[in-house]
Amino acid sequence: MALPKAVQLLYYTPILILTSTSLVIGFAAEPFFQFAMGAANQLLVPSAYVDAVLGGRL
Structure with a gap:
């Protein structure tokens, strides 16, 4: 049983x-x-992320 051409192209x-x-x-x-x-x-250097999240409140 052959598949329709459109289905074959989808593969x-x-x-x-x-x-x-x-x-x-x-x-x-x-x-x-x-x-x-x-x-x-x-x-490796998460200081920029920590400053952005905590806003420099350490």
Whole structure:
């Protein structure tokens, strides 16, 4: 029993999305790297977060 053509095309949608996302991350890695480095810096040096939450009331 063959599936309708529209259903067959829907099976390729997640593959295409994941492939294109991987290619974008691979070829334009700098913004993702900068985001990851910024997040890591905030985790390692939480003083800006503490100041924002507590308002300097320590």
